[in-house]
Amino acid sequence: MAHDHHHGEVKNIKTAFFLNLFFTLFEIVGGFFTNSMAILSDAVHDLGDCLSLGLAWYFQKISNKRSDSSYSYGYKRFSLLGAIINSIVLTVGSIFILLEAIPRIFHPEKTQAAGMFFLAIVGVLVNGLAFYRLKKGSSLNEKVVSLHFLEDVLGWVAILIGAIIMYFFNVPFMDPVLSVGIAIFILSNVYKNIRQTLHIILQGIPVDIDIAEISEQLQQFKGIEDIHDLHVWSVDGNYNILTVHVVLTKFLDLDKITDLKGKIRNSLKLKGIQHATIEFETMDERCDFEYGCD
Numbered sequence: 001m002a003h004d005h006h007h008g009e010v011k012n013i014k015t016a017f018f019l020n021l022f023f024t025l026f027e028i029v030g031g032f033f034t035n036s037m038a039i040l041s042d043a044v045h046d047l048g049d050c051l052s053l054g055l056a057w058y059f060q061k062i063s064n065k066r067s068d069s070s071y072s073y074g075y076k077r078f079s080l081l082g083a084i085i086n087s088i089v090l091t092v093g094s095i096f097i098l099l100e101a102i103p104r105i106f107h108p109e110k111t112q113a114a115g116m117f118f119l120a121i122v123g124v125l126v127n128g129l130a131f132y133r134l135k136k137g138s139s140l141n142e143k144v145v146s147l148h149f150l151e152d153v154l155g156w157v158a159i160l161i162g163a164i165i166m167y168f169f170n171v172p173f174m175d176p177v178l179s180v181g182i183a184i185f186i187l188s189n190v191y192k193n194i195r196q197t198l199h200i201i202l203q204g205i206p207v208d209i210d211i212a213e214i215s216e217q218l219q220q221f222k223g224i225e226d227i228h229d230l231h232v233w234s235v236d237g238n239y240n241i242l243t244v245h246v247v248l249t250k251f252l253d254l255d256k257i258t259d260l261k262g263k264i265r266n267s268l269k270l271k272g273i274q275h276a277t278i279e280f281e282t283m284d285e286r287c288d289f290e291y292g293c294d
Helices: 001-035 037-063 078-106 113-134 141-169 175-200 211-220 254-270
Strands: 225-234 239-247 275-282
Touching: 001 037, 001 141, 037 078, 037 113, 037 141, 037 175, 078 175, 113 141, 141 175, 211 225, 211 239, 211 254, 211 275, 254 275
Parallel strands: 239 275
Antiparallel strands: 225 239
């Protein structure tokens, strides 16, 4: 089942990649043809998407590999690398657009509104379809990819409205203003994505996990005196890992310990922890890092 899901993920991203590649070329030609900065800025955006999708596709494939002697946690975190490289590319692209578009606001050039209108209709349809398909995905990667398409749809809707206004009224500065809007929108999304990704890479506690609640829950178990050294982190935003030292009230036989461990693991699974390492200690052992073991 999991394998099929991952296979589907890679296939989705692959489809999205080729769709975007074709579309970027279409936009660059269209942008020059209509002399529209807004369409060209969207093309830069799509070029960034292309690269990020290519990376996401590649890293998603790698990230499905099981753990080996080089990466004992497996390759799940590789998928985050795609998100980071992409963020950098989109940032550079957006800054480039801003440098081009801002002077044009003050010295606008005539654009061909009818052509822009036609391109925008195609843009809304194609990207809307792609967004709809990818929205159903579960990995952070697919969510990021579907976001690209949603942004594209919104960008094209803006261009569509702009084209209609420019067709009827003489407001050529509308075009560079739109492209500045698109660039700022891209940058704000990049900021959100990079924040999420860095939180995972810096081993922050996963957003949907309440560590105090878990600590409380573990101490409810019969026979557990105390817990310490509780750590929770996420490998890729989906797969969460926990380690904990559990102090027992009295010395237990091995079969009782196994039983308790099973119960703890099950309760943690319900809380969204996929992998737990549990170390048991007796009261007199209290082996802390700070104090060392006597």
